[in-house]
Amino acid sequence: MEYNPITVTELNKYIKNKFDKDNFFENVLIEGEISNYKRHYTGHLYFTLKDENSLIKCVMFKTYTSHLDVEPKDGMKVLVLGTVSVYERDGVYQVYAKAIKEYGGMGDLHKAYEKLKEKLEKEGLFDTAHKKKIPFAPKCIGVLTSNTGSVIRDIINVSTRRNPNVYLKLLPVPVQGEGASKKIAEGIERMNNEKLADVIIIARGGGSLEDLWPFNEEIVARAIYNSEIPIISAVGHETDFTISDFVADLRAPTPSAAAELAVPDVKELKIKLDVYEKRLKQDLLKKAQLMRLRYEKCLSSRAYKEPFQKINEKYMYIDMKIKVMENKIEDKIKSSKLEYVNITSKLDALSPLKTLVRGYSIVSLNGKVISNVKELKQNDEVDIRMQNGNIKAKIL
């Protein structure tokens, strides 16, 4: 058998033809993890798809990239639909991707999230009845977050703006990656065991579901649930809801909002206190005015205004009675007089004196009226009473 040498170009062309004739290579669906991902400035995407044992080069031309629903990145598990062909220049076969779909890792996370959420909800970890009230104006605020980055800076800025004398205690914890959840849970327990704060903020900036993952782990959820210190959860952006957010006593949309919820505005508080003082003063004043009014009303009553009125009235009454009595007496006297006159006139009529006037005389002996001649004897000296006087006489 004779060997005719061919060029490299001819060989690669031959191989490419073989590939292109194979219907199986036309549309292949491959499952793998992205690595060495690069978005070239031309808009084409270059990456390697791998599993535990093997890898294959991939390219996605710009025309297909507009259909991507997720920006591919290293470590992302994906399904790639494409054509396997040969790049003649480099003598490599590769996948010409037409579509990429996120698969595996992230999908698993979503499933795990939903599963844990359902489980904890059933267990009652999200119950509002268990939620503690966030203390108003806590003396000390514990913050669990990374000690670098914008989150702690935002919390410090907002807190000190609202209360220049705020007391913040930062317990630095990793907020993403392996082991972060354990550290966060430990931090919460530690804060509780050593009673380090009156309220705890657990915070993290925005990120992918993977980045926020520690806050979706059971160990953190349980630590939050078991915390005696009320906890405000501020993880990710406003649109991100982590399990921590559900278990926490209060969910803040952002770390800054968490600081606002934990730290009352001192200026507002002072205004409130001022209002209370004013109200107290007004109330007392009102009370005093009311009392004065009542007092004045009492004073202005007739009893106080004319204290002798009653007495005078009594005097008047007495006077009236006396008058009545006087009248009565006078009447009595008058009628008595009248009666007297009547009687005396009657007496007068019956009086012996009248008889005397008519020429009769009364003879008495030693004061005894004599009406019988036989009572008298010679030489008796008798008194004769006539109308105008007495005269002595001797019986002959």
Next chain:
Amino acid sequence: MMEEELTFEEIMKKLEEITMELENGDLDLEKSVSKFEEGMKLSKKCNEILENAEKRISVLIEKDGKLEEKNFIEEEE
């Protein structure tokens, strides 16, 4: 003094209650005056708490298994 043990929130609540009591106006004058005095005392206490609190931003650092409280100095990323 009793108030020493109360939190700011509790003092504030008491102040609110006293103000309401006084506003309801059923109290006699002596009681009103004493409530007023108590209210003013509570308000003063609240102000003191706000003003006497010291600004402190600290970071807890573990050392030999114990947490040490140190002033927080922001690290550059």
